[in-house]
Amino acid sequence: MPIARLFRPGRTVLSFEVFPPKRDGDVESLYRAFDELAPLRPDYISVTYGAGGTNVGLHYEINARLVRLGITPLAHFTCVGQGRDAIRGQLDRLWEAGVRNILALRGDPPKGSERFERHPEGFAHANELVAFIREHYGFCIGAACYPEKHPEAGTAESDLAHLKNKVQAGADFLVSQMFFDNEAYFRFVAACRAAGIAAPIQPGVMPVLTPKFFARDWGVAVPAALRTALEGTADHDEAAARGLEFASAQCRDLLGRGAPGLHLYIMNKVRPAREILQGLGKAKS
Numbered sequence: 001m002p003i004a005r006l007f008r009p010g011r012t013v014l015s016f017e018v019f020p021p022k023r024d025g026d027v028e029s030l031y032r033a034f035d036e037l038a039p040l041r042p043d044y045i046s047v048t049y050g051a052g053g054t055n056v057g058l059h060y061e062i063n064a065r066l067v068r069l070g071i072t073p074l075a076h077f078t079c080v081g082q083g084r085d086a087i088r089g090q091l092d093r094l095w096e097a098g099v100r101n102i103l104a105l106r107g108d109p110p111k112g113s114e115r116f117e118r119h120p121e122g123f124a125h126a127n128e129l130v131a132f133i134r135e136h137y138g139f140c141i142g143a144a145c146y147p148e149k150h151p152e153a154g155t156a157e158s159d160l161a162h163l164k165n166k167v168q169a170g171a172d173f174l175v176s177q178m179f180f181d182n183e184a185y186f187r188f189v190a191a192c193r194a195a196g197i198a199a200p201i202q203p204g205v206m207p208v209l210t211p212k213f214f215a216r217d218w219g220v221a222v223p224a225a226l227r228t229a230l231e232g233t234a235d236h237d238e239a240a241a242r243g244l245e246f247a248s249a250q251c252r253d254l255l256g257r258g259a260p261g262l263h264l265y266i267m268n269k270v271r272p273a274r275e276i277l278q279g280l281g282k283a284k285s
């Protein structure tokens with residue numbers, strides 16, 4: 001099912017994001033997690049693509065597994081370090097496995113590099129990958145967006161102009177970077193609409209379960225209340241409960257104010273998905 005078609009008035013599009021585990025054995029626990037996530041009836045599960053194109057085999061396996069389980073996968077895909085032929089080879093395989101939805105991304109610069117380097121036979125920006133996929137395949141295409149601006153973008157206006165290009169190149173729907181202040185999301189949606197970007201914009205919500213999260217600069221504003229809540233306890237379970245409470249309240253507010261769905265960055269864990277949905281009264285198991 002093309003994911004873009006799920007965005008209809010009055011319908012909440014629900015998705016979970018997972019990543020291919022680094023250690024081989026851990027993929028079995030991800031597959032067990034799928035068994036527990038399935039009864040929550042996500043509209044799709046998205047599978048990240050390893051930074052720099054690492055773990056391509058496992059990315060494929062996980063997407064194919066989701067197809068076999070009857071759960072719609074959204075396969076993330078980046079242009080990092082590969083030319084058109086390599087890209088085609090992987091997209092062909094994903095298509096043959098039954099994957100019908102791709103999240104088309106540029107990707108981050110590989111570790112140790114400051115700047116993204118275009119492969120000589122590849123693409124400099126996601127809009128070029130989107131156009132390539134649109135030209136050669138029948139995939140439904142998602143793309144990334146950044147309510148608080150992409151970290152490399154000079155201004156919010158230039159970022160928005162590039163986003164518009166990306167949608168015009170063929171992106172059918174947008175999934176947002178995490179944010180913790182819902183005002184940032186609603187302001188961004190209004191700016192997109194004013195700029196003529198009509199694609200659905202699914203908000204990305206990151207349930208923060210540990211204060212370690214704050215050690216890295218994610219390029220998004222972190223409210224003092226969230227940080228204080230998690231740093232104010234030495235108990236891991238209590239910290240996770242406080243983070244989930246924050247994320248649940250954020251999700252309630254988003255849906256209450258008309259957001260078209262929720263994309264939960266669950267980091268391969270079942271608990272955030274289950275507890276947030278229970279809090280919303282949407283768990284269907």
Ligand SMILES: Cc1cc2nc3c(=O)[nH]c(=O)nc-3n(C[C@H](O)[C@H](O)[C@H](O)COP(=O)(O)OP(=O)(O)OC[C@H]3O[C@@H](n4cnc5c(N)ncnc54)[C@H](O)[C@@H]3O)c2cc1C
Binds near residue numbers: 104144176
């Ligand atoms: C929902 C989501 C999922 C993600 N999943 C993954 C993943 O699975 N694997 C992974 O490695 N990374 C992932 N990322 C991170 C993403 O790859 C990085 O944020 C990357 O730096 C930008 O990717 P993009 O597709 O947004 O790039 P682009 O749309 O190309 O934008 C990148 C920057 O270039 C600018 N720009 C865009 N087009 C042009 C143009 N034509 N000319 C000049 N400037 C331009 C933009 O303003 C922006 O600053 C994800 C991000 C999000 C929000």
